[in-house]
Amino acid sequence: SAVISQKPSRDICQRGTSLTIQCQVDSQVTMMFWYRQQPGQSLTLIATANQGSEATYESGFVIDKFPISRPNLTFSTLTVSNMSPEDSSIYLCSVGRGGDSNQPQHFGDGTRLSIL
């Protein structure tokens, strides 16, 4: 299974600032996903990041608020912009191999974000 490193593991940020979360995979993967897990809640998909194309955002999430980069097949970043307390969540990176969808997705350890 892929080894996924996510940075930072946690951060406390001021209202109105932005934070970029990095996701590094030890092998090339077709698809990378970013999920949000609000306190005590389940995981909600923010967007799918494919290399060489714009990220695809789910309903309720917009590029201006959550810009995503995918410069190559092993790396992606998610930026949480103009943060407010409502953005306090765990953000998780996940990877999958698009051509063989019976392979399970693997997750990074998540970034716990708190906004004051």
Add this chain to the structure above:
Amino acid sequence: AQTVTQSQPEMSVQEAETVTLSCTYDTSESDYYLFWYKQPPSRQMILVIRQEAYKQQNATENRFSVNFQKAAKSFSLKISDSQLGDAAMYFCAYRSARRTGNMLTFGGGTRLMVKP
């Protein structure tokens, strides 16, 4: 759109006993995959077991097994000989088998407590 429902927010089991976590889903697709993930307090998402919808045989992984009822759209997880380390949040997840539909849809989660 697919939905996944876990009707038990919390469950409790005595150590060494057996517990069953419920999951139902709604989909119009005939080919898909189902997963159970475990999330301990460390927040890492760990794959427990997976099931392909086209397989009638229920998946089994050591102490973990599923009861997959495709017609009823039910996918329950049975944990036998429960151990203290099984205490965690458990999420049921759905994924389409279509090449472009690799994102996971999660249920709301069930918190499992194991009593010594």
